Amino acid sequence: MTMTTETPILIVEDDPKPATLMRDYLIAVGYSTHCLANGLDVTPVELRLLATLARSPGRVFSRVHLLDRLYSDHGVVTDRTVDSHIRNLRRKLEQACPGQGPIQSLYGVGYKLEL
Structure with a gap:
């Protein structure tokens, strides 16, 4: 899938339904609706992790970089x-x-993340 400047941006806040938010975002960036029909039950940290990876598909993130995105206190x-x-x-x-x-x-x- 070719990413363009029109790739949707996911804003992660304290959403009471992170699974729904992540499912909708993954569909927007190229996952099939059929594949995600069962839902994706993710924790808030997993949501932030997947959102970080999904914002830049193909980009390699080090563990340290991902930790910085996931936690304010190491x-x-x-x-x-x-x-x-x-x-x-x-x-x-x-x-x-x-x-x-x-x-x-x-x-x-x-x-x-490779989409």
Whole structure:
């Protein structure tokens, strides 16, 4: 999918329905409605993580960069926390959209979203 300047922007706030917000956003950036019909039950941190990756598909984000986007205080988290959230997000995306696997790992570098 070719991204243009018309790519929708997701504003993440304290939304009581993050799953609905994320589903609508993923549909807007190229996921099929059929694939996401079952919904995507994500936590607020997973929502911010996926939104960060989805804003720049193909761009590689380091763990440290993602941590900066996810948490204001790094006192209670490590860079491996990102790995845990990525693992959970991949599992949820696989359940909603089998076989698509959009979150890619680049060994020693970070993560990117391929739509």
